[in-house]
Each structure stands twice: as structure tokens, then as C-alpha cells.
Amino acid sequence: MSVFLMAALSIIVFVGLQGAWHGLQGSLNSYLTENHLPNYWIQGSYITKDDKNKLKAISGIKKVRSGTRLQVNQDKHHLIIDSFQKPLIKLHRVKGDKYNSQSSNGIWINKEYARDHSLKIGDNLSVTYVNQKFHLKVKGIIQSPSRIYFTGTQEFIAPNYANYGYAYVSPKALKKVFNYRGPQNIVEIDGKHKNFRKEIEKIFGARLLTYYNQQTLPDVSTATERVGEIKNLSYLFSFIFLLLAILAMYTTIRRLITSQTEEIATLKALGFSSFKIQIHYASFGLLVGGLGTIIGALVAPLISWYVLSSQKSMFSLPNWQVSYSFSAWMVMILVILICIFSAYLAARSGSKGLPAIYLRGIEETKARKIWLEHWKNFWKHLPYSGRWAVRDAFINRTRTLMGIIGVAGGMMLTIAGIGMPQSMTHLVDKAYSTDFSYNKRLYVNNYESYRKSHPQAKQWVQISQAHFSPDDGYNRLLIVVNKGDYVNMKTTTGGDIQNGGLYVTHGFAKRAGIKKGDNLKVKTFGSNKQYSFKVKGIIATETNQGAYITAHTWQKAKGFYQPTTLLVG
Structure with missing residues (x-):
């Protein structure tokens, strides 16, 4: 039964998780390829010919395609609107018409936002832009391959489709409905260049606001990274179950042979060769391993669909599929072969000898001193039952090893199963109760005006994309924090954020090889000036990765300071 369960669990875990990660990988690859995912995305204050x-x-x-991006409000919710004459990306149509660059009043809205707000084709959508209300007709419901894991802003770490959505309108509607006469400000680019990040910084200078590639755009990279996470889990847990299956089969067959010494002796006396007897006992491995593999293969698709369904709330994909690779068949064959081979090895070591020896019914075991007995002061203080147990463990090494691995593997699975949800809950509580204790975030257009009319407003935060040097290839966030009570994160040594330097988050520091005391260069997007700060500490935070600095230190270095976020209790 133990071998059957281990074989079945090996297949259920490996093949089940493979169906999920391989299916997710296939769904992503086909979606991104068919819909022409760009290689780079740029946003600037303005884009010229x-x-x-x-x-x-x-x-x-x-290929280079330029367009316009606006952020509008819809009943206290946020919509990011893109407008292209001919987008490089191909939008997946869920319902309604295809995107039409000649539509004068139509809007194409993303599936999740439309679902959460009960929007249908033909509905009139009211949006507010620069304090004016405009009306657009919902012409289509779409999904964009560049927004598979859409959070609305880099400050957020998970999608919130009820409050943040994206949409597309034609340049014609942008001019006619919104009366927009401003410049284009976004670019989608197809192609590859070794150091494209450096090239665009030369071209745009202070006008560069954001830069992403397929690896650094969270809307895409989060989905592709999830494939690797599930894949690693499948290998980790399957290895444990396979190892237990080997040990269980080996010890089970050894015990079976020990209990059937008279039958083996009779068979050998009748002329059956040792090889035939070994094959007979090896067939137990074929039977049990084969049954376990068949049951595991039947249950595995249920696990695949369950894991995939857990990802549907996070990722926006038009099609979800379960898919298996050739390695699934290889693992099934491997499990059966392992069971057969371990049973054969056990039978081989237990069926050698003359029939007369087996008829005695006594299995000779060579006893010898173990290495612990040389420590006489330690050994003589052990009780007799303790010495017996230790000697027995060292003589029956395979059985002991099976017990250790079985208990260790079971304990690991138990702690992981119970501990993962608790750890995630702890991280959320730590982030939004301890590190940040605000209740609301207000986004303010004019900092100076608001500060004068509301002098009681204290905790201002300025969040900018920045290019750090050294870095990990990502444009991280530089968060400038004013005095207040709502940002309380601690360094790894338990210290607070203070004046006089830069504080780098732990994840960013680890990936970029940054240590306390290093000098870190910072260049915020929207500025040509590069600043240099000493790293005063490493912040233990699980949310936005980047660097924190006090407003006093930033302003003292002549940094541009005009925050737009106010934290409120």
C-alpha cells in the first residue's frame, strides 16, 4: 500500500503540476505570438517624429508604433486609455467589433473591468478627464497580451480589476470626444538590441518617463515567471515521493522474502534458478508500481485543472489549456522501472544461497561494532535498550534511511501546507498594517496648492521610476517620503528610515548585489541629473522593490520634489 501510494502521488504531483505549468506556458506562448507582443514599451512626456x-x-x-495614453476616471474608478492609429499589438476580441481606428465615439474596454462593472456592448460609458465628463459607446470587449497581469500602476503588486481597467479609443475619438490636441506620449517597439535601454536614454533624456521590455514589464513577466515556479514545485515534490517509493519497495520485498524463506528453499530445491525467483518478486514492483502509475495518471488532470483555475483570477488569458510534454510519459515509465528494479535488487540480495540454508529458517546477519562504540564514555552511559536500538539502526541502514526520509518528507509537506498560507497572511499584515498604516491614498494634481489649502496634510510621498547604478536590469521605484506616521518600515537591523542616505529594499539589494555602505547612483525618469547617495540600510519589505529616501535628504541634494500621493489615516 505504501509503494502504491508513493507511486501514485509521484505521478499525481509531477504530471498534475506539469499539465498546469506546461499548459500555462503553451497558452501564454500561443497568445503572445499570435497577437504580436512588442519587445519594448516607452512612455515619454512627448514623442516626436x-x-x-x-x-x-x-x-x-x-517596427515602431507611437500613440497616446491618458488616465481618466469612471465613477471613482481609474481607466488607462491608449490610442493608436495602427497598434503594433493585436488586441484579442472577446465580444463586439474589432478595434477600429476610424471610430469617432467608440471605446474598447478590457474584459475584467467590463465584467466587474456589468458593461455590455452598446452601453454608454461616462468618463471624466481634466474635470470634464465625456461619453463613449462600448464597441468591443477586449484583452491585451501586454496586460496579462494588469495592476494599473507599478505601486501595486496584484490586479484590482474592480478599480483599475484599460481601454482603447481611436485617435479620431481622442480629438473629437476628448478634444485632445496634445502630443503622442507612448511607443511600442518590435525588434531587439543588446543595449536598447542605454540608447533610448540618449534619445529621450529628461523626457523619458517609463521603459520596459518583456522581462521587466510586470504585466507580462509575472505570468511567464509563474510557469517556472509551478515547474520547480513539480520536480521538488515528485523527487521526494519517488525516493520514498524506491525505499518502500526495497524494504517491503526484503521483508516478504524473509517471511517466505521456506517457499524459496522449496522452489530452489525443485530446480528453479535464482534468476526466476528474482523475476517473480520483481513482478510485485511491476504490479504495484503499474497500478499506482495508472491511478496517478487518471487523477493528474484533475490536479492540472485545479492549479490552472487558481491562476485564472490573476491572469487575463483568452484560452486556458492543460498540456503535457513527453517527460510525463518518461516519468510514468521511470516510476514503474524504479519499482521493478528496487524489487529486483531486494530479491537478488535475499534469494542467494543453498536451499538447505533457507530451510533452516535462520537468516545470518554479521554483527560488528559500530563507530559510536569507540566513544566508550558515551557508549557505556547508554542503557541497554538504547545500544540495541542504535546497533539495529546501523545494521538495517536502508530501513533507517527510509524512516528518516519518510518523516522528513512528510514533515516538509505538512509545514509547507500549513505554513505557506500563514506566511502569506503574515506578509500582507506586515505590509499593510505595520510597514504602511494609512487607510487611504489621495492623488493630488497640484502639490503646492493643496499643501497651502490643507496645512494639516503631513505624509506626502513622491514615487518615481528611476535608473539605479548598479542595478538588476529593472527600472525600480525611488520613493521619497516626507515626515509622518504612515510609513514605518524597518531595516534588516531594526532601524528606521532617517536623513543622510538611501535605503534599498532587500529584494532589489540581493538581485543587484548592493550592500550597506555602497554608493548608489540614481537618475529619475524625467530628469537628466544623476545623484549619488550612500546606502544607509537594507529595508525588509515584500512590496514595492526599489529605494526609499527622506524628502529632506532628496531636497538637500537638489532633487526635484513635487509629490502627488498623500497618505491619510
Whole structure:
């Protein structure tokens, strides 16, 4: 029964998780390929025709498409609207019409936002932009491959489709409905260049606001990284179950042979060779391992669908599929072979000898001193029952090893199963009760005006994308914090954020190799000036990765300070 369970669990875990990660990988790859996911995304204060020509001139760049991005409000909710004459990306149509760049009043809205707000084709959508209300007709419900894990802003770490959505309108509607006469401010780029990040910083300078590639855009990279996470889990847990199956089969067959010494002796006396007897006992491995594998293969698809369904609330994909690779069949065959081979080895070591020896019914075991007995002061203080137990453990090493691995593996699974939800809950509580204790965030357009009219407002925060040097290839956040009671995160040594330097988050510091006392260069997007600060501490936080600095230190270094976020109790 133990071998059957271990074989079945090995297949259930490995094949079940493989169906999830391989299916998710296949769904992602087909979706991103069919819908032409760009390689780079740029947002600037404005984009000129000269900028596009310079981008096209970079080696390896194939296509450049520019457009306009606006953020509007819809009944206290936020919509990010993009407008392209001919988008590089191909939008997946869920319902309604395809995106039409000639539509004068239509809007194409993302599936999740439409679902959470009960929007249907033909509905009139009222949005507010620069304190004016405009009306658009819902022409289509779409999904974008560049927004699979859409959070609305880099400050958030999980999707919130009820409050943040994205949409597309035509340039014609942008001018006619919104009366927008401003410049284009976003670019989608197809192609590859070794050091594209450096090239665009030269082209745009202080006008560069954001830069992403497929690896650094969280809306895409989070989904692709999830494939690797599930894949690693499948290998980890399957290895434990396979190891237990080997040990269980080996010890079970050894015990079976010990209990059937007379039968083995009779068979050998009748002329049966040792090889035939070994094959007979090896068939137990085929039977039990085969049954376990079949049951595991039948149950595995249920696990695959369960794991995939747990991802549907986070990722926006048009199609979800369970898919298996050739390695699933290889593992099934491997489990059966392991059971057969371990049973054969046990039978081989237990069926050698003359029939007369087996008929005595006594299995000779060579006893010898173990290495602990040389420590006489230790050994003589052990009770007799303790010495017996220790000697027995060292003589029956396989059985002892099976017990250790079985208990260790079971304990690991138990602690992981109970501990993971508790750990996640702890991290959420720590982030939003201890590190940040505010109740609301207000986004303010004019800092100076608001500060004068509301002098009691204290905890201001300025959040900017920045290029750090050294870094880990990502544009991280630089968070400038004013005095207040709502940002209370601690360093790894238990200290507070103080004046006089920069505080780097633990995840960013680990990936970029940054240590306390290092000098870190910072260049915020929207500025040409590079600043240098000493790293005063490493912050233990699980939320936004980047660096924190006090407003006093930032202003003293002549940094641009005009925060737009106010934390409120």
C-alpha cells in the first residue's frame, strides 16, 4: 500500500503540476505570438517624429508604433486609455467589433473591468478627464497580451480589476470626444538590441518617463515567471515521493522474502534458478508500481485543472489549456522501472544461497561494532535498550534511511501546507498594517496648492521610476517620503528610515548585489541629473522593490520634489 501510494502521488504531483505549468506556458506562448507582443514599451512626456526615426535607425529594431495614453476616471474608478492609429499589438476580441481606428465615439474596454462593472456592448460609458465628463459607446470587449497581469500602476503588486481597467479609443475619438490636441506620449517597439535601454536614454533624456521590455514589464513577466515556479514545485515534490517509493519497495520485498524463506528453499530445491525467483518478486514492483502509475495518471488532470483555475483570477488569458510534454510519459515509465528494479535488487540480495540454508529458517546477519562504540564514555552511559536500538539502526541502514526520509518528507509537506498560507497572511499584515498604516491614498494634481489649502496634510510621498547604478536590469521605484506616521518600515537591523542616505529594499539589494555602505547612483525618469547617495540600510519589505529616501535628504541634494500621493489615516 505504501509503494502504491508513493507511486501514485509521484505521478499525481509531477504530471498534475506539469499539465498546469506546461499548459500555462503553451497558452501564454500561443497568445503572445499570435497577437504580436512588442519587445519594448516607452512612455515619454512627448514623442516626436524625429524620435521615431532615431528609434527605427537603431540596429535590430523592426517596427515602431507611437500613440497616446491618458488616465481618466469612471465613477471613482481609474481607466488607462491608449490610442493608436495602427497598434503594433493585436488586441484579442472577446465580444463586439474589432478595434477600429476610424471610430469617432467608440471605446474598447478590457474584459475584467467590463465584467466587474456589468458593461455590455452598446452601453454608454461616462468618463471624466481634466474635470470634464465625456461619453463613449462600448464597441468591443477586449484583452491585451501586454496586460496579462494588469495592476494599473507599478505601486501595486496584484490586479484590482474592480478599480483599475484599460481601454482603447481611436485617435479620431481622442480629438473629437476628448478634444485632445496634445502630443503622442507612448511607443511600442518590435525588434531587439543588446543595449536598447542605454540608447533610448540618449534619445529621450529628461523626457523619458517609463521603459520596459518583456522581462521587466510586470504585466507580462509575472505570468511567464509563474510557469517556472509551478515547474520547480513539480520536480521538488515528485523527487521526494519517488525516493520514498524506491525505499518502500526495497524494504517491503526484503521483508516478504524473509517471511517466505521456506517457499524459496522449496522452489530452489525443485530446480528453479535464482534468476526466476528474482523475476517473480520483481513482478510485485511491476504490479504495484503499474497500478499506482495508472491511478496517478487518471487523477493528474484533475490536479492540472485545479492549479490552472487558481491562476485564472490573476491572469487575463483568452484560452486556458492543460498540456503535457513527453517527460510525463518518461516519468510514468521511470516510476514503474524504479519499482521493478528496487524489487529486483531486494530479491537478488535475499534469494542467494543453498536451499538447505533457507530451510533452516535462520537468516545470518554479521554483527560488528559500530563507530559510536569507540566513544566508550558515551557508549557505556547508554542503557541497554538504547545500544540495541542504535546497533539495529546501523545494521538495517536502508530501513533507517527510509524512516528518516519518510518523516522528513512528510514533515516538509505538512509545514509547507500549513505554513505557506500563514506566511502569506503574515506578509500582507506586515505590509499593510505595520510597514504602511494609512487607510487611504489621495492623488493630488497640484502639490503646492493643496499643501497651502490643507496645512494639516503631513505624509506626502513622491514615487518615481528611476535608473539605479548598479542595478538588476529593472527600472525600480525611488520613493521619497516626507515626515509622518504612515510609513514605518524597518531595516534588516531594526532601524528606521532617517536623513543622510538611501535605503534599498532587500529584494532589489540581493538581485543587484548592493550592500550597506555602497554608493548608489540614481537618475529619475524625467530628469537628466544623476545623484549619488550612500546606502544607509537594507529595508525588509515584500512590496514595492526599489529605494526609499527622506524628502529632506532628496531636497538637500537638489532633487526635484513635487509629490502627488498623500497618505491619510
